[in-house]
Amino acid sequence: MSAEAARFRFVSANRRVREDRRFVAGHGRYVADIALEGMLHVAILGAQHPAARILSIDPSAALAMPGVHYVLTGEELAGATDQLMNGLDTPNVRRFPLALGQTRYAGEWVAAVVADTRALAEDACEKVKVSYERLPYLTQAEEALDPSSPPVHPAHGSNVLLDKQFVWGEVDRHFAESPRQLSFRVTWGRNSTVPIETFGVVASWDPWSEMLDVWASIQMPKYPDQIARALRIPANNVRVHHDVDVGGSYGVKRGIKHTVLAAHLARRLGRPVRLLEDRLENMRGGDAHGPERIFDVDVAFDDAGIVRSMKMRALDNAGAYAGRAPFQLGKPIGAIVGPYKIESVAYRAQSVTTNKAVQEAVRGFGQSPTNYAIETALDKVGLACGLDRIEVRRRNFIRKEEFPYLIPSGTRYDSGDYHTVVDKVLAHVDYPALVAERDRLRAEGMLAGIGIAACLEPSGGNSAFEPLLNEKNETTTWMESVRINVDGTGCVAVTIHTTSSGQGHETLAATVVAEVLEIDPDLIRIVRPDSLACLPSNTPVGSRMAIMMGGACFHAAQKLKAKLLRIGAHRLGLAPEAARYQGGSVGAVSGGQALDWAALVNIAHRNFHLLPPDTEPGLESTHVMQVPTGTSLPKDGRVQMYPCHSFEFHLVLVALDPVLGKPEIRRYVIGHDCGTVINPHIVKGMTLGGIAHGLGAALLEEFVYDEEGQMLTQSFMDYLLPSSHEMPKVEIVHHCTPSPFTVFGQKGSGESGYLGAPAAISGALNDAVAEFGISFDKLPIRISAISDAVAAARVRSSEETTS
Amino acid sequence: MKVALLVNGAVREVDVEPRKTLLDTLREDLSLTGAHAGCEHGVCGACTVLVDGAPVRSCLMFAVQADGLDITTIEGLASAPGELSVLQDSFCETHGLQCGFCTPGMILASHALLEANPAPTRADIAEAISGNICRCTGYGQIVEAVELAAERLRLANAPRAAAGGRP
Ligand code: FES
C-alpha cells in the first residue's frame, strides 16, 4: 500500500469482506428464496411480432385450467395504474408494464397469467389466444431518423426521442486552424450486464393496513416512490424490504414494470404474488438491454499528434420505449474528452425508438461505449502521425499539476497522475519485451497485437445529466445517508438504506465507522431497514458508494465522536478543547484519567444528570450527504457531472491463429488509480469482473435481432458470457492519487475495468490485423468476423500479387 | 411420484410431479435454497449440486431420476452451523465472490475437483469451473481461492515434518 494507507487502521487494510460468509454457506437470501404463505406465481406471455395491433385477447381456455387464477391484460393494468416515468419531456411515449393496444417489440409483455405454481402458469400462457394485426416495424437506428420510417409511437410523431447538439468551445476555429483531421465511425453492439440472477419480485398487499410489501432483486433509485406513483397510492403505503440479496445487477436491476404488475395483481387477488423472470423473459422482455450506439467522430490535430478539437455524434438505438437510454448519452458528457486536453468539443446526442427491447442503466451509464470511441480516435491519430500509440496518449494527457482540471463541457476533474500510472505499467510489463513478444508471435505465423486504452471512471454518481437533457428537470440533490446507533450495552449498529448486489456495502460501512471511532469493525452490526424506516438514499448507481456511503458513514461517525468527546469532557470537568478521543475513550490531552467506552455509553444512556446541558440522551447520529460538487444546475449546456475521476490504463497482448480467428489474450495488465482504496479485495474484484464484462462486450456479447425483428440471442447458448476459459490472468498495477473532494481521498471503482477493456481489446485486434490493411469498427468482434475478414484480405492480396 | 433422495447424508422423501426438476425439488420441497436458478437450460452452472460426488446441473435433471442417489448441496459442505469447510473459508479469504449467486455452484464444482486432484494447476482449476459462469468476479479470485484451499488441504493432510511442523 502507499504511504497514504499508513494513515489508516482499517481503511485500505487487507481485511475480509464480511458478506462472503453467508454466501459461501449457501445462506444468501435472494428474492427467489422468499416464499410467502399462499403465494401465487406469474408467467408472462410475450409478443410474437415486433409490431402489431392487439385485436383481442381470449383467456378463457387458460382460466379453465385448474389452479389458474387470473389473466391480466394491458387494458386492465393501464386502467388501474399510471404510466411508468421516463424522465424526458416526451408525454406521448407512454409505457405500461403490459402492452396497451399495440406491441412494439418481439417479446414485449402482452399478458400475465397467475397460477398456483410457476409451471402451471407457463402451461396456461400457451392457452391464452391473442389475435394480432401486424404493423410495419424497424430495427435500425439510422432508419429511425428517416421521417418516413414507421413510428414506434404514432402519437409522438417521430422516432426521435432526443436530438441535442452541444458545442463547448471554439470547435470551428480549432478545426480550421488544425493542419490535420480525420473522421471515422465505430459501432457499439447492443449488450448488457446480464446478471446470473434474473429479476424477481414478490408483492403482498394488506387491505386492512393498506400496505404494500415488496421484496425484489432491485438496484434502483426512487424505487418506492415510483411504485407508489404508478399504483396511485401514497408512498408511505409502500414498504420495500432491503434485506434481500441481489444476485448481480451492475445497473440493470430496475424492474419497475415487473413490480407494478406484481403489486397490482397482489392487490387485485388479495394474495401474495411472485414474478420471477425465467431466462427467456429476462433476455427478450425484461427491458434490461444496454446501449446500442453508432459514433461518428471527427478529430482535429497537429503533426505532433496533439488533438485540439473533436466532433462526436452518438446515435443510440433506445428500443421501443425511452427507458434510461437517452440519459446514457448524457452522462458521458462529464468525461467527454477522456483523460486528454482536448480544447473544444461538439457533441450531438441522438436517441431514437425502434422495435427492439428497452434499455436499462448499464455499468458505466454510456461511458464505456464513449471511451471506445475516444480511444479509437487516439489510436488513429497515432497511426496518422506515425507515433507510438502510448506516446500519442502521453502527449495529450492532462498533467498532474493541472488538476483540478476544467473540461470544455463543464466538469472539473478532481485529480490524477496519468503519466505516472502509464510509466508504472510500462515498467511492470517491460514494454520493449512485450513488443518483442508480439513480433516473435508474428514471426511464428500468428496474428498478434497490442491494445491500449487510457480512460476515466467518473464516480460519485448523481443525476446531473437529467437537467442537462431536460430543462424541466431541476434535480440537483442526490444524497446518501447513514445512521449509527450505540445501544445501552455499548454495541454499535449502523443502518444503510439500500439493497446490495455484491458490492460489499456492509464491509464498507463497518470499515469506515470503525476507522473514525477507532473500534474493531467486527464489533459493528450493519442493518438494512425497510424503505419506510430509511433515510434518503439513491442506491449504488454511478460508482458512488465508496464516496457517498463511505462519506456519510464518516460524517455520522464524526458527529458521534464529537458527542462522546463532549460527554467525556463534561464529566471530567475539562473544556472540550482540552479533551481528546482515542480508541473509544475520552481523556485529557495532557494525559491522566480517562473515561472508557463503557463509561461514556453509560452516561449517555443512564445518567442524564451527568450529560452536558442541552444534550439529547442516547448515542445516535445520522448524516445525509449530498454529492460533493453537486451544487448547481447546468448552465449554457455545461454541468459539473460526477465529482471524482478514477483512471485506468489497459495494456493487452492478443494472439490468434489467422485461419481460426479465435483471439487469445496472452497478457492483460491494468494500471488502476481510484484514489484511496477502502477494501482492496473489493476493488480488485470489481476491476477483474469489469474486465471480464468488457471482454464480453468486445468479443462475444450481443442481443442480435434478425430482419424479421426477432431476437436471436435469447439464451445463454447464443448470448455468450465469458467463462474461465476466455478470461486471462490479469495483473493489476496500483497507484493512488487521492481525490481532494472525498473524506479519505477515495474515488469510485464499481465500473473499473469495464470502461477500458472493450477499447483495449479492439485496439489489440486492430493492431493484429493491421498488416492486412483492415480494421474492425464494430463491437463485438466475433471469431467469425475476424476469420472472414482475414480470409478476404488474404484473397485480395493474393489476387493483387498474381494480377 | 414418491422419491427418496439421500441429501447431505439424510434420506428425504418427497412427493413430486415427474416433470419437476431436481433443482426445483431441492429448493421448493426441501427448502435447500443454496442451489440457484440462473438459466434453467444447462449453461450457467448456478444450480450445480454433487450427485454421487460429481457436479451435476440440477436444472437438467428430474427429481425422479435422482431417486436413491447421493446428493450433496452447498448446505452439506460445512461441518456444523456457523462453520465453513476449508474451501468455503478460502473463498472468504480471497474474496472469490461478490453477489454470491454463482458461488454455491462454484464451490461445489471446485470441491469435486479437489476431491479428485489435490494439487490442481491453474489450468485444471479453470477447466473445472469453466461450466460455471460468474458475472461478478472475472474468475481471478475464484481461482486463487481454489489454489489456496488446495494448499491448505495438502498441508493439513501432510505428515508433520513435511508440513513444516516440529519433528
Ligand atoms: S440454472 Fe442450471 S445450468 Fe443454469
Ligand code: FES
Ligand atoms: S459472484 Fe455474482 S455471479 Fe459470481
